[in-house]
Amino acid sequence: MSKVRVLVGTRKGAFILTSDGKREKWDVSGPHFAGWEIYHMKGSPANPNRIYASQTSGWFGQIIQRSDDGGKTWIQPGTPPGEPTTGPGGMPKGESNKFVYDTSAETGAPLTTHQWYDGTQHPWEFKRVWHIEPSLAEPDVVYAGVEDAAIFRSKDGGKSWQELSALRGHGTGPKWQPGAGGMCLHTLILDPGNVKRIYIAISAAGAFRTEDGGKTWKPVNQGLYSQHIPNPAAEVGHCVHHIAMNPKRPNVLFMQKHWDVMRSDDAGDNWKEISGNLPTDFGFVIDVHAHEPETIYVVPIKSDGEHYVHEGKLRVYRSRSGGNEWEALTKGLPQSHCYVNVLRDAMAVDSLDKCGVYFGTTGGQVYCSADAGDNWAPIVRDLPAVLSVEVQTLA
Amino acid sequence: MPPVNIRILLPPHLRALAHIKGELHVEVAGTPTVRSVLDALEAAYPMLTGTIRDHVTQQRRPFLRFFACEEDLSHESPDTPLPEAVVSGKEPLLILGAIAGG
Numbered sequence: 001m002s003k004v005r006v007l008v009g010t011r012k013g014a015f016i017l018t019s020d021g022k023r024e025k026w027d028v029s030g031p032h033f034a035g036w037e038i039y040h041m042k043g044s045p046a047n048p049n050r051i052y053a054s055q056t057s058g059w060f061g062q063i064i065q066r067s068d069d070g071g072k073t074w075i076q077p078g079t080p081p082g083e084p085t086t087g088p089g090g091m092p093k094g095e096s097n098k099f100v101y102d103t104s105a106e107t108g109a110p111l112t113t114h115q116w117y118d119g120t121q122h123p124w125e126f127k128r129v130w131h132i133e134p135s136l137a138e139p140d141v142v143y144a145g146v147e148d149a150a151i152f153r154s155k156d157g158g159k160s161w162q163e164l165s166a167l168r169g170h171g172t173g174p175k176w177q178p179g180a181g182g183m184c185l186h187t188l189i190l191d192p193g194n195v196k197r198i199y200i201a202i203s204a205a206g207a208f209r210t211e212d213g214g215k216t217w218k219p220v221n222q223g224l225y226s227q228h229i230p231n232p233a234a235e236v237g238h239c240v241h242h243i244a245m246n247p248k249r250p251n252v253l254f255m256q257k258h259w260d261v262m263r264s265d266d267a268g269d270n271w272k273e274i275s276g277n278l279p280t281d282f283g284f285v286i287d288v289h290a291h292e293p294e295t296i297y298v299v300p301i302k303s304d305g306e307h308y309v310h311e312g313k314l315r316v317y318r319s320r321s322g323g324n325e326w327e328a329l330t331k332g333l334p335q336s337h338c339y340v341n342v343l344r345d346a347m348a349v350d351s352l353d354k355c356g357v358y359f360g361t362t363g364g365q366v367y368c369s370a371d372a373g374d375n376w377a378p379i380v381r382d383l384p385a386v387l388s389v390e391v392q393t394l395a
Numbered sequence: 396m397p398p399v400n401i402r403i404l405l406p407p408h409l410r411a412l413a414h415i416k417g418e419l420h421v422e423v424a425g426t427p428t429v430r431s432v433l434d435a436l437e438a439a440y441p442m443l444t445g446t447i448r449d450h451v452t453q454q455r456r457p458f459l460r461f462f463a464c465e466e467d468l469s470h471e472s473p474d475t476p477l478p479e480a481v482v483s484g485k486e487p488l489l490i491l492g493a494i495a496g497g
Contacts, residue, residue, distance in 0.1 A: 035408055059458040059492045060408060060446040079442045097442075098450045 009038035012384035109169025145185035164214035179203035220268030274323025285347035332376035360386025402487035
């Protein structure tokens with residue numbers, strides 16, 4: 001019997017929601033890491049019982065947690081409880097929480113500056129891990145997208161992290177600037193057909209692609225148009241909110257930009273707008289149906305100032321034509337007096353038949369549709385504000 | 396100078412992270428200072444490395460403060476000897492989180 005495990009990161013802890021393939025009755029565990037911000041949790045496709053979590057705090061910094069039993073128990077990978085607290089050389093462990101920009105002559109890039117909110121230059125400073133992306137094939141390999149924007153990789157199950165510094169050293173860094181949430185690398189997509197190809201997105205720099213495992217990066221923002229930057233069609237500087245891909249068709253990407261919903265049919269080289277009849281094309285999340293690669297989902301958000309759903313109605317919009325023609329999905333969702341947001345990493349799909357779609361809100365609700373969006377029901381209603389939602393489909 | 400035991404009180408989140416309840420003690424050789432106490436604390440509880448001071452710069456994290464004997468030590472040099480009452484074990488070194496946020 002198939003199962004699903006939904007990993008929910010919130011402002012005040014992590015929650016794990018499990019159900020059988022019917023997705024009607026749910027077990028809820030948590031809060032794990034109570035009181036801490038859990039920006040993201042994601043399971044390893046190669047070993048679904050291995051889950052990585054980014055636990056973070058403005059007070060105490062960054063903690064990486066790992067579970068090897070599907071979220072029942074957790075360790076900091078560098079410091080398992082009960083083991084000696086120092087390594088063979090007497091050096092303390094705790095390396096798993098250490099994200100240090102690589103400025104070495106051999107593999108690093110100089111620590112430069114980026115644009116600050118007021119237009120002045122500001123030094124790069126590590127703040128937190130926004131997104132964790134485990135390797136598709138190797139459980140011990142995992143990538144992290146961080147603020148200030150950079151990409152890190154661990155090859156030892158999260159015990160230690162090394163920056164892939166060519167992205168930060170791309171040369172356009174002084175033109176990158178923070179969005180309202182900070183200058184974060186929030187989207188990290190591994191190409192299932194090409195282990196050396198990775199897509200990332202940064203607010204507000206735009207999308208980048210590597211074809212050589214992170215040694216070199218190319219901005220892939222051709223076709224984006226952002227009126228709030230001096231050159232609306234600039235190579236970098238766009239506030240990309242999220243990118244989604246159907247793994248069966250890795251050359252096709254869908255993007256929710258600050259404003260505008262976009263698609264690329266050539267691995268990001270060119271983008272075209274597909275906002276069509278959306279009531280507003282501002283939003284954060286975007287995702288693709290697991291089995292129908294032209295079926296996509298967004299949640300339009302009222303902006304620039306409000307950042308809650310349009311007209312007080314929580315509506316997921318679905319296009320079955322790859323964009324432009326959108327239908328509102330409302331059954332089971334509040335259609336009055338609703339003023340929540342759905343943040344960029346807070347939507348996910350399972351791979352069951354029918355495809356399940358999940359999203360979490362800043363009001364603490366996590367909704368599930370077990371029929372590709374036709375009908376919705378809350379799994380939980382009163383969690384802390386939801387930062388991220390991922391789902392694992394388990395055999 | 397023989398090693399001395401220093402009492403430390405951590406914020407609740409860091410106690411949870413270190414799997415401890417209440418106060419803890421660390422043994423410090425030489426003249427106890429904020430730096431030497433934190434060195435000993437991180438050696439005994441490596442999961443706390445980076446949570447009180449930055450991994451690289453060793454600077455106190457901005458939202459944390461150090462107090463002892465009703466005095467704010469946050470802006471003292473980390474190499475300033477700790478008050479005698481802390482060295483003698485009469486008073487703990489308090490590591491506090493700023494009261495902010497929700």
